[in-house]
Amino acid sequence: MENFTVLNYQGSKNNLSSFIKKNIEPYIQDGKAILDIFSGSAAVSNMFRDNYQVYANDTESYASIIADAILNQPDINSATELISSLDIEYTTTIKKHAKPVIDFVKKEQLALDKENYEQLIALYNLYPTVWNNQYSGITKNKLTVDSVKQTHDFYLFTTYYATNYYGINQALDIDCLIKIINLRFPQYRNALLSCLFYAMKETVFSKDGHMAQPLSLEKNKARLFIQRKKNVYELFVKKFKEYITIPLSKFSGKNMVFNSNFEDLLDQRIFSNVGLVYADPPYTDMQYSRYYHLLNVAAKYEYPKLTITKNGYTKGLYTEGRYQSKLSQRSSAKQSLENLISFCAHNNTNLAISYAYPQDRENQATDRYTISIDELIELAKKHYTNARVNVVTQDYNHANHRNSKQKKVLEYLILCGEKNINQVNIDSLKNQLCKLTPTKNNPMYNSHMYWSQKSFNICDVLIDALSNKGDVVFDPFLGSGVTTLEAIKSDLSRCAIGCDINDMPLFISKLLLSINATPDIKNTLEKFIQELNSLGHYYETTCPKCNAVGTISKVIFDKPERTSSNVIIKTINYSCSCTKKGVKSPDKMDYIKFNTIRKLENVTSTSLLYNSKIAVAKNDDIKNIFSGRNISVLDEILNIINKYEPAYQNILKYILMSILHLCKITDKHSNSQWPLWIPKTDCVEKNIIEIYTKKIKKFYDVIPFMKENYANSQIVESYNMLSPGKCLLMQKGSQLITEQDIPDNGVDLIITDPPYLEQVLYSEYMQLYKPFLNLDYNLNDEIIVSSAPSRSKNRDDYFHLLDLVFNMCLHKLKTNHYLCLYFHDCNLNVWNELISILEKNCFRFITQIHVDKTVTLKNIISPKKSLNGDSILIFSKSDAPIYHNAEEDVSEIEHNIIRQAKYMVKSNGSLFTPELYDNGLMEILIQNGWLEKLSSKYSSLVDIFEKHLTWDSSIAKWR
Known part of the structure; x- marks a missing residue:
């Protein structure tokens, strides 16, 4: 139902749907409802209706009607029959309903056909309304609110808003439709009224499509004829035909709609099933009720009293009883919002607050805002703590409804609470990483050299997407410390654990984190x-x-x-x-x-x-x-x-x-x-x-870099001392980590870069440093393949120890949480060994992401077989080991792989070897459980490519 809209609403989020959805989804708690507490045009309720149970609330009656129509669609057996019935009822009712004003209707149509302004204005000056108390054929008397009310018929818009907001025929149509909706089709009332609201919005003669006040007839002659010639009933039917084609929400009938002051909903009985509150409150001192008062009049249809000031009737022809929101009053807005934030925090309910605020605070006016964005963020941090508040923004050109004037604003999303890791959008994460240019370049990482150091901005994205502030992020192969150092950075504010066997990795992290405490x-x-x-x-x-x-x-x-x-x-x-x-x-x-x-x-x-x-x-x-x-x-x-x-x-x-x-x-x-x-x-x-x-x-x-990014970061001595910004560093083989070191289920995310067989012999390389710096190394516990005769470090030992490490990770990581592994090797046997170990230890493969390297340390001697760049494998911890029952034989697997490879080349043009590996082929092999069979015949996918693809050595790509 993504594109279905009723109103071009003030502050509507339709144009920000992807931004809102992407950022909010990770905070939606499993099995619980989303409460759209200021639903307005129901754009956000609509956004989530297909996949989640939604509660919607708004103080305005029309907004609740729209929300109910979108969330709880009525069962319609035959759309054709229903539209036919509407046509019959409308034709019969309008003929009878128009009789008291039929002369005015005919003369208006004649003036519109000729586009004769003078004739139209003369007619309008003679037309009786409750505002001019002239004699009316409807009441057979002077027209007043009481006299028209006593007819017990449906002439509200014909007597209140004909000649100003609407034409006479348009007002008659509105009244006629409300009559047949209420009396003939009450079971479809909210759906039909919502479609009528659309027709009213499209035909109203007011500025920018809202209904704050009618435009001057004299100053807007061209627009007058355009609007008056629009047919309310035709627009109503058009919208209803669109509405009935929309599939039912699977939660239709279970979604709940409220028409209350938001503070009345702050009730634990309602919130017991609410997992996230989405709040898009009014930002300014301009009352929403004046912009859409006609829709409320149509919804309630109570012949309201007229608002009279010392200067007479208001320009907007307002009626008594319009709701005045405390959120649009400076004296009460801050306290009202704090009540909402405090209640959600106290009930452990996640909260997402949308707030649009000028980009250029110096040159753009902010005086009409009832609370500043900084005050709002501070309120969120006050009740949720800094670690549980995440603020994201998007540039946005905020426009009034006809785009006549735009202003640049930042759309803020203040996300409060804990992410639900199960709601991570992996495709979105992949796209984000693929678009990112990896970098290791900042003052901290430039200050030392370490082999295979990973790009910190890639690590940042993984931590941000796959964990919450305050979560424990673990790296069992600490190395240069990128995972742990990024996790405890001020803006990410996680806890971190790093483990390594050698002195140098711990020395690097400890030294960097000691800088802020060292004077001069x-x-x-x-x-x-x-x-x-x-x-x-x-x-x-x-x-x-x-x-x-x-x-x-x-x-x-x-x-x-x-x-x-x-x-x-x-x-x-x-x-x-x-x-x-x-x-x-x-x-x-x-x-x-x-x-x-x-x-x-x-x-x-x-x-x-x-x-x-x-x-x-x-x-x-x-x-x-x-x-x-x-x-x-x-x-x-x-x-x-x-x-x-x-x-x-x-x-x-x-x-x-x-x-x-x-x-x-x-x-x-x-x-x-x-x-x-x-x-x-x-x-x-x-x-x-x-x-x-x-x-x-x-x-x-x-x-200064450490002071800015690690002001509150420090190293602690035990797991129990961890808190956001704190880091525990251990020196031992990760295969030896015990329950005393890290409790089972004590880790929320693992990001690591294990040693790759014999590619980098870390401990042996440390021999360069020990004579000068006394940084020791551990040859016995290292997980590596080494050809040094004095070391028993062969391939079997490597995979055995790696198995022990991932078994330890199985116990430490929480179920359904993620393990991110850097790994790159073209050898299918190595892949098979690695994936087998991970699946045996309950890690289910989710996806693989190729990340380019900005610098390649070694020359690529054989580009056909070399996998430059990094590959990030993402796994989720399951409750049980992963088993495959692949029935295909090797020839079928080979056929499927080459068919996919040819499709990739055809779709994308010539491809490097790592692009074929990382952007689909290895994922297919792993997901289908084909690795073991294929690796028994081929040492690498290159062997298959050479049989079926063409290698272009001039560009080092396959085609």
């Missing part, structure tokens, strides 16, 4: 830079041009043997007083300075674990991957750092950690993905003092 950081770092500069002599060289002392920035050299100290220096880049970009060949002193290693006082445990796959040789040593000069400088730097207090030592070591991969021997690209590898030719030694100083100055930006 910048001055201390400035002092340190001065001391650092005292080591400049290590990088001194003689300029061959001016013989002055220059400063080396970079040395290019060959090192044919990794374990040998023999090097061949090719060029030295330097600066001096005569040049900023000098290049020279080495002299004898350059070789001496490059190779000499001072007696090391602070660099310890320098032997490396043999693993040829990551370029570590037998009996290898950390000194083999540094120049003698640079390892000496690092030892001297540690001497300086150790003079500072512990809090500042940690900051200085944290910054040093972030550049350590640049201090060793690197290639020209300074590739950080292989931290223990060094090239044999074109090796690079960099000036550590320059790198370190530059990184320290960049760290200055971290200080």
Whole structure:
């Protein structure tokens, strides 16, 4: 029933339906009703009627009638027969009803046909109404409210509003229709009246389609004839024909409609079945009742008394008894809204408040608003707490009904309470992530280096969509801390738990969260830079041009043997007083300075674990991957750092950690993905003092960033101490987490990036850092595949430990809550192993989302088989393991997969391998339980593509 509307209502939400629905649905509680407490034109009630039980309320009678027509459609056996009956009744009734004023009706029609304004006005001046007390054929007397009322007939609009709001014939039609609706079709009353309201709105002669006051006839002659020529009955029938084609709501008859002051509904008996209240209150001091008073007159049909002021009748021809809302009065609006907010909060009922407010508060008037948006948000936070209030906005051009004038407003949705995770719109989440440009770029994440770091804005969207403020978000593979750090950020305000086996991940998070409690950081770092500069002599060289002392920035050299100290220096880049970009060949002193290693006082445990796959040789040593000069400088730097207090030592070591991969021997690209590898030719030694100083100055930006985003964030020591903005960090293998660490069902959302087999050997990579920073690593509990002979880390061990971790997650995560897993591998056997483990542990696959990478750490050597970017797998925890009964054989599965792949290529054009994997094919394989059978024949989908698709190497895509 999305497009069915009765009125172009003041503040109607029809044009904001997708914005409202997308944001409200996650707050609707299962099995409970939505209460649209200021229903107005019932646009929002209509929006939710197909999928939810809806209660609607409005103080205005006409609004309740519209809501009932939309929510509780009557059973109509034969629409054709009903319309035929309406036609017969109307034809009979209008003929009889028009007799007392038939001469006026005929003359009006003649004037309209000729578009003769003077003739029409002359006629209208003679026409009797209750406002001019002239003699009337209806009452056979002077026309007054009492005299027409005593006829006990239906002539209200003919005597009140003919010649002003409506033409004489139009007013007669309105009266005639109300008569036959009330007397002949009472079982369809609300449905028929709603269609009449539409016809009244379409034919009324007033500004912008509302009914505040009639327009001047003289000033609006062209519009007068347009409006007067419209036929009320034809418009009524047109709308009714539209209405009867709309399918019944499955809750029709169960939906409830109230016609009450909203405060009278604040009753626990009503709210016992209400899961969400949607409130779109009046915003300004303009009373809604004056805009639609004619509809209330039609609904009640009581021949109301006329409103008379000291200046006579009102311009709007208002009647007595119009409702005056306290929400449109500054003196009472704030308290009335607080009563609503307080009651909902006290009853644990979610509340969504719509409020339109000017975008430009300085240049747009706000004086007519009865409460400011800031006051309203503060009221919500007062009763629901900051953690349980979420404010979303959308730009909107607010217009009056004929779009004659627009103003830019922000449509606010103040969402109060807890999200219902079961109501997450996965398709909407996928679309949101696909449109997002991933980024890791902010001062905090730029301040350190960690392998496979994920985009924080992707993580933000997942946390926001799949959990509520105050929920516990868990990452069993902490890594660089993106999941936990984003979860406890001020705007997301979750609790977080992170676990890792190694020192470095915990050191990163702990250091960052200590910044706000550490005073005078910048001055201390400035002092340190001065001391650092005292080591400049290590990088001194003689300029061959001016013989002055220059400063080396970079040395290019060959090192044919990794374990040998023999090097061949090719060029030295330097600066001096005569040049900023000098290049020279080495002299004898350059070789001496490059190779000499001072007696090391602070660099310890320098032997490396043999693993040829990551370029570590037998009996290898950390000194083999540094120049003698640079390892000496690092030892001297540690001497300086150790003079500072512990809090500042940690900051200085944290910054040093972030550049350590640049201090060793690197290639020209300074590739950080292989931290223990060094090239044999074109090796690079960099000036550590320059790198370190530059990184320290960049760290200055971290200080205000942490104050702004983590003002109340801190680390706690146990699960019981968690609260919004707080984080629990544990150091152990996640497979070893116990009930004492995290209680069962104590986690609301898991977002994690597990190690991928042998792709990144985290603990072995940590060997670079331990000698300098004493950051230890755990080789035994790591979940990894390693070819290091001294480690028993094979594929079976990897999947066994991964199974233990996901079994732990099964116990910790609440049922029907989500686990988000980063995973990317083209190998179908790996996919099958992973999905089998997850399904065995009750995790049901929901969907897969491809996320592009802004930076690729490694060159894609084989784009046909490489899966660049990230793939996010979303699972929901079920009550039981997931089993499939796939009857198709491998040939049928292959046929289905290639048919889908060809369809994707045909629909989207040529596609990269990861696009085929992530945007449909893996999802089909998993959902249908086909992975096991297909992986028994093919190692990857590429094997299938090569048989049935064409690889275009010029663009690295399939077509």
